[in-house]
Amino acid sequence: MKFDYDVVVVGGGHAGCEAAAAAAGLGASTLLITADLNRLAQMSCNPAVGGIAKGQIVREIDALGGRMGIIADTTAIQFRMLNRSKGPAVWSPRVQSDRTRFIDEWRKVLENIPALRLFQDMVVSFIVEEEEGRPVVKGVRTALGFEFRARKVVLTAGTFLNGLMHFGPRQIPGGRISEPASKGLSDQLKELGINTLRMKTGTPARIDARSIDFSLAERQDGDDRVEAFAAEFPGGEERVTLIERDFHKFSFLPNIGRRLNPRSCYIVHTNPEVHKVLNDNLDSSPLYNGQIQSIGPRYCPSIETKIVTFADKDSHQLFLEPEGETTSEFYINGFSSSLPWEVQLEALKKVPALRDVHFYRPGYAIEYDYFDPTQLTHDLSSKLVGNLYMAGQVNGTTGYEEAAAQGLMAGINAALSVKGEEPLILGRDEAYIGVLIDDLVTKGVDEPYRMFTSRAEYRILLRQDDADMRLTPIGHRIGLADDARYDAMLRKREERDALIEWCGRFLVKIGDDINASLESLGTAPLTASLRLAELLKRPQLNFTNLAAILPKLRKRIQEIEEERRGEIVEAAEILIKYGGYIEREREQADKARRLEYVRLPDGLDYHSLHSLSTEARQKLDRIRPATIGQASRIPGVSPADINILLVLLRN
Numbered sequence: 001m002k003f004d005y006d007v008v009v010v011g012g013g014h015a016g017c018e019a020a021a022a023a024a025g026l027g028a029s030t031l032l033i034t035a036d037l038n039r040l041a042q043m044s045c046n047p048a049v050g051g052i053a054k055g056q057i058v059r060e061i062d063a064l065g066g067r068m069g070i071i072a073d074t075t076a077i078q079f080r081m082l083n084r085s086k087g088p089a090v091w092s093p094r095v096q097s098d099r100t101r102f103i104d105e106w107r108k109v110l111e112n113i114p115a116l117r118l119f120q121d122m123v124v125s126f127i128v129e130e131e132e133g134r135p136v137v138k139g140v141r142t143a144l145g146f147e148f149r150a151r152k153v154v155l156t157a158g159t160f161l162n163g164l165m166h167f168g169p170r171q172i173p174g175g176r177i178s179e180p181a182s183k184g185l186s187d188q189l190k191e192l193g194i195n196t197l198r199m200k201t202g203t204p205a206r207i208d209a210r211s212i213d214f215s216l217a218e219r220q221d222g223d224d225r226v227e228a229f230a231a232e233f234p235g236g237e238e239r240v241t242l243i244e245r246d247f248h249k250f251s252f253l254p255n256i257g258r259r260l261n262p263r264s265c266y267i268v269h270t271n272p273e274v275h276k277v278l279n280d281n282l283d284s285s286p287l288y289n290g291q292i293q294s295i296g297p298r299y300c301p302s303i304e305t306k307i308v309t310f311a312d313k314d315s316h317q318l319f320l321e322p323e324g325e326t327t328s329e330f331y332i333n334g335f336s337s338s339l340p341w342e343v344q345l346e347a348l349k350k351v352p353a354l355r356d357v358h359f360y361r362p363g364y365a366i367e368y369d370y371f372d373p374t375q376l377t378h379d380l381s382s383k384l385v386g387n388l389y390m391a392g393q394v395n396g397t398t399g400y401e402e403a404a405a406q407g408l409m410a411g412i413n414a415a416l417s418v419k420g421e422e423p424l425i426l427g428r429d430e431a432y433i434g435v436l437i438d439d440l441v442t443k444g445v446d447e448p449y450r451m452f453t454s455r456a457e458y459r460i461l462l463r464q465d466d467a468d469m470r471l472t473p474i475g476h477r478i479g480l481a482d483d484a485r486y487d488a489m490l491r492k493r494e495e496r497d498a499l500i501e502w503c504g505r506f507l508v509k510i511g512d513d514i515n516a517s518l519e520s521l522g523t524a525p526l527t528a529s530l531r532l533a534e535l536l537k538r539p540q541l542n543f544t545n546l547a548a549i550l551p552k553l554r555k556r557i558q559e560i561e562e563e564r565r566g567e568i569v570e571a572a573e574i575l576i577k578y579g580g581y582i583e584r585e586r587e588q589a590d591k592a593r594r595l596e597y598v599r600l601p602d603g604l605d606y607h608s609l610h611s612l613s614t615e616a617r618q619k620l621d622r623i624r625p626a627t628i629g630q631a632s633r634i635p636g637v638s639p640a641d642i643n644i645l646l647v648l649l650r651n
């Protein structure tokens with residue numbers, strides 16, 4: 001047994017699994033230590049991956065050579081592309097996954113990485129030594145008395161650090177239901193100067209499908225059901241047979257796709273009776289009686305918060321989501337609660353479809369420690385403690401995808417650092433992952449941070465459809481994305497560009513048939529022949545409905561390899577329709593990027609720069625931005641302060 005590693009990852013959640021896979025994938029000898037190997041990448045809350053902005057992150061993880069997308073695909077029981085009725089900048093893929101298979105798949109992936117070892121134990125402290133007056137982590141100690149030396153340690157302990165669960169008035173220490181909390185690590189880091197704070201989150205009850213009256217619930221299928229897609233989108237059925245087949249997945253790798261049978265979700269609604277039960281018992285909610293003090297995720301409010309905040313609404317939607325391909329367990333999305341279980345049960349029974357509801361387990365809330373992410377640099381290493389990287393919920397974020405993205409980057413950067421190479425830092429115009437990390441280290445957090453498309457200023461550059469073209473070259477350069485993935489991306493790009501070029505050449509000739517068809521699609525008839533690329537720019541038209549009226553286009557689309565047809569057609573359509581916007585945003589991003597190249601000296605004494613505002617001096621000294629670009633995004637540093645810094649640097 002080996003006790004000395006390049007990289008030790010503490011915690012096998014979404015962040016830890018990606019970190020370990022990335023570090024070992026880059027050749028660093030890596031050990032992943034986690035409290036329970038049977039719960040690797042456990043989905044603590046809903047059994048779903050992706051969604052708005054999060055789906056883009058999963059595609060970015062995949063493009064860089066991370067694993068979350070592949071595992072979500074192989075364990076998916078439902079796929080949906082959200083926001084399809086809006087512009088492509090905000091289209092977001094989402095899957096329901098089988099919770100247990102997700103864990104099994106992760107284990108299979110990790111056990112097949114040669115440079116990676118797994119170990120089940122609780123890390124209780126870091127081995128810290130002083131080097132040049134600075135604390136430096138040299139390894140970890142475990143509860144069972146093991147000591148592992150490491151050149152880099154990545155901490156990804158999630159909601160476990162001093163975790164305290166709330167089931168109504170019952171408070172139980174733990175990191176997740178039936179799992180012990182992690183003690184000791186945050187106290188040690190606090191002593192080393194790391195700012196340690198508290199947050200909270202919560203989860204709803206899980207219930208037995210056999211106790212749900214599905215005849216009183218509304219069924220919701222995934223996009224991968226032809227009839228569902230056809231009902232929702234004009235020409236949907238045609239699109240599925242021509243374009244969308246095998247298009248329901250996260251990963252850009254060919255031959256990866258859903259292996260499990262699809263299952264439906266269901267929608268039910270709360271009603272005034274439900275709200276009355278909840279209202280009558282608000283004083284027993286830890287959120288409202290002072291038992292919980294810390295701040296929770298604003299956009300995943302508990303049911304009690306919803307009825308207080310939106311007191312005028314007498315109904316809220318609840319999604320009943322299956323937890324797997326075969327299980328009877330259902331998750332009640334929208335009913336997160338820390339009320340006593342008796343109240344949760346009584347309230348749910350007032351929903352007609354749930355009048356006989358049986359709990360597998362009640363909902364609960366959890367409070368946990370996190371660390372101020374402004375004490376990290378962009379490579380996710382600590383500014384205060386040498387060799388220490390942090391990723392996931394411990395940095396104040398919430399969500400599996402946010403955690404996995406940070407884990408991937410921390411794992412990559414720990415391995416690159418071991419090799420003596422430059423860190424990988426993604427720009428805000430390159431990836432949502434770049435936006436996420438820059439927001440964390442520059443602005444910090446005062447509530448659990450989750451990604452939204454609105455956080456990205458260059459949304460149209462960060463689309464889900466071209467994450468592979470944006471990031472696979474980077475993943476390939478550092479050695480994480482293999483040649484096969486890179487070649488597949490190059491082939492896709494060639495096919496996309498060839499299709500765009502073909503559309504630029506193809507002349508749609510004026511004719512009675514064409515004009516009648518165009519009019520039936522709600523768009524003006526042709527008065528002269530027109531290039532197909534120009535015609536496609538009309539909002540009413542797309543490849544699907546045009547392929548139905550232009551046999552040559554249909555034939556051209558059918559020539560594209562079936563496996564990639566959907567992706568290629570979608571990517572070409574977006575570039576043709578939105579090329580102008582994309583170019584304009586690219587120019588703005590390039591202009592802003594210039595400030596990212598203006599570096600600020602490491603030891604700059606901001607307090608001596610009296611022409612800066614007091615607030616700017618304090619904030620700049622605390623965050624110590626690496627570049628003028630980063631400084632310009634710190635809240636409280638004004639454009640006038642930035643101009644002063646630029647003048648000072650020029651002088």
Ligand SMILES: Cc1cc2nc3c(=O)[nH]c(=O)nc-3n(C[C@H](O)[C@H](O)[C@H](O)COP(=O)(O)OP(=O)(O)OC[C@H]3O[C@@H](n4cnc5c(N)ncnc54)[C@H](O)[C@@H]3O)c2cc1C
Pocket residue numbers: 010011012013014015016033034035036039040041042043044045046121122123124156157158159160161175176182183185201202203297300364365366391392393394397398399400403404450
């Ligand atoms: C009750 C609950 C409700 C949630 N609700 C939501 C929600 O509504 N929306 C949302 O977006 N997110 C929610 N989350 C958060 C979501 O689960 C996390 O964002 C995500 O799992 C974070 O991933 P992570 O890898 O950072 O940590 P985790 O998934 O928490 O994984 C941490 C891992 O580290 C291990 N570990 C911890 N300490 C040690 C140690 N000292 N030694 C060894 N191993 C250790 C643990 O066993 C675990 O495997 C919820 C979490 C919980 C617990």
